[in-house]
Amino acid sequence: METNTKYRLTLVSAGIGLLLGVYAVVMILVKGHAGTTNTSSLSPWGLQIITYIYIVLIGTGCTFINFFGHIYREEEFKPVATRVSFLAILMVFAGLGALVTELGKPWRILNFALSPNVTSPMWGMFFFYNVYIVFIVLEYLSLRKGRVKPWIMWGAFLSAIATYITMGSIFAISEARPYYFGALTAVYTPIVAFLTGCALVMLAILLGKDANPRLQASLEPVRRLMLVALGLVLLTGLWRFIIGSWAMAEGYEVFAITAPRFLIVGVVFGILLPAVLAFTRKTSNLFLAAVTVLVTQFVSRYDFVLDGFLVPVFRGLSDPPFVHYTPALNEVLIAVAAASFVLFFYAIAEKKGALESTLSQEG
Amino acid sequence: MERREAIKDIGTIVAGAALAASLDLAVSTEAEAKETPEVSLPGPAPDEDVIITMQRDLLKALKKPLKDRKWSMTIDLRKCIGCHACTVGCIAENKLPPGVVYRPVSEEEIGASPNVAIRFLPRPCMQCDNPPCTVVCPVKATWKREDGIVVIDYDQCIGCRYCLVACPYGARSANSGDLYTDGTPHREAYETSPTYEYGRKRVRKSHFSSPVGNAMKCHFCSHRLDAGMLPMCVTTCVGRATYFGDVRDPDSVIAKVTFKPNAWKFKEGLGTKPSVTYLL
Incomplete structure (x- = not known):
């Protein structure tokens, strides 16, 4: 397909996704959460939070790489x-957009700054986000200019670790939810970030290398990093599962x-299959490995968030033994819009040459 | 009108937030320590209903400063008949929407056939002395009052529902704005009539009006306490299974019934230090 046609098709499809997201946001704002989302007191977080985390x-994985x-x-x-670097920025804003739509009173988000509770990991995440966003924007600008300063790279890396360990801690400190509780959950979060970041970067290289053959040089290091990440996710994920399965306390079932x-x-399709595919080094297999990682990790994030609510902490007379949640259409549209946001602006940035260092463009 | 309220919310936050952030706790504590209400009761009688005795205890406690009281609840599970009058009374008192229940009752089957029994477990908010829900709130919208009640500031809450995740008792609910008459041609007046939780009149016109969109929880009917009345679940308890009062008063009913060998606290091992005790 011709490059221009591909570009237009991408813009149109992503634009439709964005419009659908706008529709969902308007519906949620006008009607409220009642009837527009399927979260409840038993399953308080749903697809918008899952999309955000994913x-x-x-x-963050992009920043690590x-x-x-x-x-x-x-x-x-x-x-x-x-x-x-540009992808990292887009991802943060797409994710935060999905998150804000999940709040019951989104217009009070300023309270994070005006009435801070430093004991809350959620507030900590908010704080580190601000630092992280500053660093990744600086990182992008410096990479664009071809003058990368080590302190910026370190700043982006460390603030990313702080932000996402704190985000993991939102779950990890919840002793009420045995599925979330434990230090390993906080560590697991940035490791998953590393893996999914590798997969996306690999995809970006494979899809962009026809237009920019220089990208091919980055493929092998990313492939190796992805294998390392797969190993780390297997190790931490499996250990979290083993420890949880061994526990006797109520809720660990x-x-x-x-x-x-x-x-x-999580393990066979999410780790072992992509690892085997990545070992072959064939371009088509690497593409498949990256897609497999991104799809299975989305399913894993979905399961991670919702499984914490699967067994209710207290069952009233009319409550079900297990809590099941199915996302509402508006929630699905917000997830679609978040992905479309990234695709839309990435495509435009690529077309405008904003994804290359100005030095390399000159060269 | 509702949008105007939302805009007013933002304006209030921006304009007075810094001051409010530092003063909100002090202001609410001051407001909560209202004058003792004038309620007259007949003199003590040997056969009087325990509700009257607890009412007398309550009025006595209200004469003390807020910080010297410690509201506690004790539920005698042997007396609970599972009638759900407490659940219904609470819903009516606080005008709770669908999906929000401050005091559900669970039914447990104990034993194996043929030796089986049914046990009912009412579950109000435990008003923990070490509440896991308050520390996680990112915007200080919930805290523990000096008298032991864990409260929510509906004007501060952003509706992130983290407190729902953190509560090990499932005692917090999210108000999505659902109505019982959703999908029917007629909306009943009680669904949108004002609520008086925390002693403040709130008009529920749409999801822009708090507490729609907020987290909600049992607060021992703090608005009733301030007016010299027992919590609704206590007064509606048919079996007189629910005791309430200032546990720091050694002569009160609550103090006398609570400290017994058969006293049990729900999920006490988590270190939450609940203010609700069960008698087995």
């Missing part, structure tokens, strides 16, 4: 660095209930 973790690339393999990473899906989707 997307921002991918963005840029950091490792800059530190260890600067020359090989240079061609892809600017677009990875959720690990046993969710075990088949975790082992099949």
